[in-house]
Amino acid sequence: MPRKSSRLTFAVLATGAGVFSMLQSLIAPALPTVQHALHTSQSTATWVMTAYLLSASVFTPILGRVGDLVGKKRTLVVVLLAVLAGCLVAALAPNIGVLIIARVVQGIGGALFPLSFGIIRDEFDASQVPGSISNLSAVIAAGGGVGMVAAGPIVTALDYRWLFWFPVGIVAVTTLIAVRYVPESPNRAQGHVNWLGAVLLSGWLVALLLPLSQASIWGWGSVRVVGLFAAAVVLFAAWLFSEARSRSPLIDLKVMRLPSVWTTNTAALLFGAGMYAIWSFLPGFVQTPSSAGYGFGASVTASGLLMLPMLLAMFVSGVLSGRLEPIFGAKALLTTGAALGALACAILALWHDQQWQIALVAGIFGLGIGLAFASMANLIVGSVPPEQTGAATGMNANIRTIGGSIGAAVTSVLVTGHLQASGLPYDSGYTHGFTLLAVLLLGAALAALLVPRRSGRSGGTTVGGSESALLKAEEEASVMAPGALN
Numbered sequence: 001m002p003r004k005s006s007r008l009t010f011a012v013l014a015t016g017a018g019v020f021s022m023l024q025s026l027i028a029p030a031l032p033t034v035q036h037a038l039h040t041s042q043s044t045a046t047w048v049m050t051a052y053l054l055s056a057s058v059f060t061p062i063l064g065r066v067g068d069l070v071g072k073k074r075t076l077v078v079v080l081l082a083v084l085a086g087c088l089v090a091a092l093a094p095n096i097g098v099l100i101i102a103r104v105v106q107g108i109g110g111a112l113f114p115l116s117f118g119i120i121r122d123e124f125d126a127s128q129v130p131g132s133i134s135n136l137s138a139v140i141a142a143g144g145g146v147g148m149v150a151a152g153p154i155v156t157a158l159d160y161r162w163l164f165w166f167p168v169g170i171v172a173v174t175t176l177i178a179v180r181y182v183p184e185s186p187n188r189a190q191g192h193v194n195w196l197g198a199v200l201l202s203g204w205l206v207a208l209l210l211p212l213s214q215a216s217i218w219g220w221g222s223v224r225v226v227g228l229f230a231a232a233v234v235l236f237a238a239w240l241f242s243e244a245r246s247r248s249p250l251i252d253l254k255v256m257r258l259p260s261v262w263t264t265n266t267a268a269l270l271f272g273a274g275m276y277a278i279w280s281f282l283p284g285f286v287q288t289p290s291s292a293g294y295g296f297g298a299s300v301t302a303s304g305l306l307m308l309p310m311l312l313a314m315f316v317s318g319v320l321s322g323r324l325e326p327i328f329g330a331k332a333l334l335t336t337g338a339a340l341g342a343l344a345c346a347i348l349a350l351w352h353d354q355q356w357q358i359a360l361v362a363g364i365f366g367l368g369i370g371l372a373f374a375s376m377a378n379l380i381v382g383s384v385p386p387e388q389t390g391a392a393t394g395m396n397a398n399i400r401t402i403g404g405s406i407g408a409a410v411t412s413v414l415v416t417g418h419l420q421a422s423g424l425p426y427d428s429g430y431t432h433g434f435t436l437l438a439v440l441l442l443g444a445a446l447a448a449l450l451v452p453r454r455s456g457r458s459g460g461t462t463v464g465g466s467e468s469a470l471l472k473a474e475e476e477a478s479v480m481a482p483g484a485l486n
Contacts, residue, residue, distance in 0.1 A: 006124050008181050010132055013116035014139040015174045016080055019167050020109035021143025022150075023087075024052070025279060027103075029151040029300045030160045037160065040096040043217050050213045051100045055107025057209055057401055058202040064114030064394030065250050066193060068387050072122065073184040076115045080175040083109040087171060091164035102164075113140065114394035121381055121389050122185035130330075131322030133381060134374035138318020141373045144279065145311030145366070152301030187386040190248075197242050197250035204235035205398070212405040216412050251391050260383040261392065263450040264376055267334060268396050269403035270444035271372050274341050274437040276404025277411040278365060282348075283307065285430055286358055292420065294427040296355055309359050313366030314373075321374040330375040330382070331451045337372030338444035341365055345438035349431050372444075376400075379451060407440060 027034070027048055035045040067075035086106030093099035120132045154162050211218070211225040218224050243249040255261060283303040288295025298306065321333050344365035351357045376396060384392040414436060415429040 005181065006128065006132075008177070009119065009123060009183070010136070012174055012178045012182055013076075013112075013119060014136055015170060016076070016083070016109070016178070017112045017116050017136060018139045018143040018146075019170055019174075020083060020106075020112050021140045022147040023083075023106055023109070023167060024056075025144045025147030026151050026163050027052075027147075027160075028280075029148065029283065029304065030155045030163060033155055033160045034096075034099070038093075038096045038099065044096055046213075046217070047100050048096075048103055050210070052103040052107045053213060053401065053405065054206055054209055055104040056110030057107075057205045057398055059108045060110035060114065060398050060401075061201065061251060061391060061394035062193075062198050063108070063111030064118070064390035064392075066390075067111070067115045067118060068390040069188065069193060071184050071188070072115050072118045072390065073178070073182050075111065076119065076182065077175060077178055079108055079111045079115065080171055080178060082106075083112075084168060084171045084175060087164045087167045091161045091168060110397065111394065113397045114390040114392075117377055117381055117393045118386075118389040119182065119185055121386060122187050123183055129381070130325050130378050133377045134322030134325065135319055137374035137377045138315050138321070138370055141318055141369050142311055142315040145307060145314060148279065148283065148307045149304040149311055152299065152304045156301060190387070192248050194243070194246045194248055194250045197239060197246060200235055200239035200242055201250060204232045204239055205402075207232035207235055209402065209405050212409040215409055216416065220413075251395055252388055255384050255388050255392055256395065258383055259450075259452045260379060263447055263452070264334070264379045264383075265396055265399045267338060267372075267444045267447040267451070268376050268400040269406075270440050270447060271338050271341065271376075272400035272403030273407025273410075274345060274441040274444070275365075275369060275407075276401075277407040277433070277437050278345070280408045281411055281415060281430070281433065282358070282362070285352070286355070288424060292422065292424040292427070294352065294430070306355060306358050307362055309363035310366035310369070313363045314370040315366075317367045317370030318374050319370075321371050325375070325378065329453070330378045331448060331453065333371045334375035334379065334451065335445050335448040337368040337370070337375065338441050338448055340368030340371070342438045342441035342445060344368065345434050345441060349434035349438060352430070352434075368441075407437065410436065 031045050031048065034040075034048060035042055038045075063075055063079060082105055086102050086104075086108070089105065090099055090102035093102055116136055117133060120136065121129055124132055151163065154160075154166070207228045211228040215222075215225050240253070243251060243253050256265070283300075283306075285294070286296050286298045286303045286306055287300070289297045296302075317337075325333060344361045347357070347364070348361045352361075377393060380393050380396045381389055411433040414433040415425045418426055418429060420426060
């Protein structure tokens with residue numbers, strides 16, 4: 001077998017990123033089972049999800065930058081080992097505390113996304129880059145869907161611990177292949193890790209995401225929530241100041257200000273708000289007993305099967321986007337993906353009385369996710385220098401996660417703000433929530449329309465001198481039109 005094979009490299013990257021994406025959603029349907037098995041409270045069990053979210057948010061951009069500096073393959077192997085260790089500890093966890101710690105370790109795997117995109121850009125032929133990024137994005141998107149669909153059957157047939165035993169085997173084999181066959185990327189960024197910037201970035205991310213995920217338990221007006229939001233603002237300002245003055249910034253703010261980058265990130269923020277909220281609340285909607293006046297009383301397994309059209313659609317559209325991009329361009333695909341998401345939520349707000357309607361909406365939304373994921377990655381990769389790929393794509397993934405936390409938190413307020421005597425939400429709560437998500441996704445489509453058109457290859461993955469010229473031109477554009485950044 002050849003030492004350097006783009007197909008084998010892609011298989012390693014896709015497997016690692018796909019497993020991490022699956023771990024994001026795989027445990028969510030099993031939380032009640034985990035709560036019962038480990039004899040803990042519902043509020044404590046939610047930390048199994050919260051710890052993973054916070055850890056991934058912190059490590060994704062930081063290790064993406066570390067990969068740019070010290071080597072993407074080396075960092076990739078370390079991250080895979082962390083995911084392996086996290087899954088092994090989770091499978092053996094004797095109590096909820098150990099499981100939460102294991103989920104923190106698993107969250108390090110968030111760096112697999114930017115590292116994988118960077119390796120593809122560095123190692124693959126220029127003609128292969130847009131299609132490979134689209135295919136990898138399709139795997140990442142589909143991984144979340146696999147988690148929703150597979151969780152029920154695995155827990156029913158085996159035990160919730162097998163949600164982690166299966167990834168242990170897969171990641172172990174993937175790591176061994178990565179060590180032997182994935183080449184080390186030649187492109188290295190100059191400088192060193194700005195640890196002050198890393199600490200401040202971690203601080204404001206945790207201070208922002210923690211109250212968003214726990215506000216329904218702590219109360220939106222509680223001292224903890226208000227205090228953490230205030231701390232997030234202060235730490236964010238300090239981080240911006242530190243990065244602007246650093247000779248080796250963790251995240252190059254000049255790159256973040258490029259028109260093609262900030263518009264794509266804005267679309268990512270709004271699209272993430274809609275996507276993660278749908279993933280969080282649509283299964284709960286179909287599991288609601290029909291006695292509430294809506295819902296179908298579906299089991300975890302049955303609700304996962306209703307999400308199957310989303311899984312299939314997002315994978316197919318993600319793969320096809322690599323072939324559509326040279327024809328229509330990444331900007332058009334991102335706009336279309338966000339518009340399809342808005343259409344799906346609008347349909348859901350108006351019609352959700354039959355299971356086929358839910359399946360139809362899931363399919364439409366899946367088409368949107370596949371197109372949006374692939375095009376966002378290609379737009380970012382094609383807009384930044386090679387040595388900034390890890391940090392820039394890591395921030396894009398992070399911004400999408402931040403949007404998801406905001407969307408899920410706001411939707412939770414609308415859904416659970418007024419409850420029936422039985423403790424179940426009213427149908428109007430879901431209707432208002434789905435309507436809000438339609439508006440947010442429409443905003444994502446409008447933000448995508450602001451992405452600058454690019455001459456040459458539609459994917460925007462330029463190489464050599466043309467890439468430097470593109471970066472310089474976009475920097476000049478961002479300076480000449482400061483109003484566009486507000």
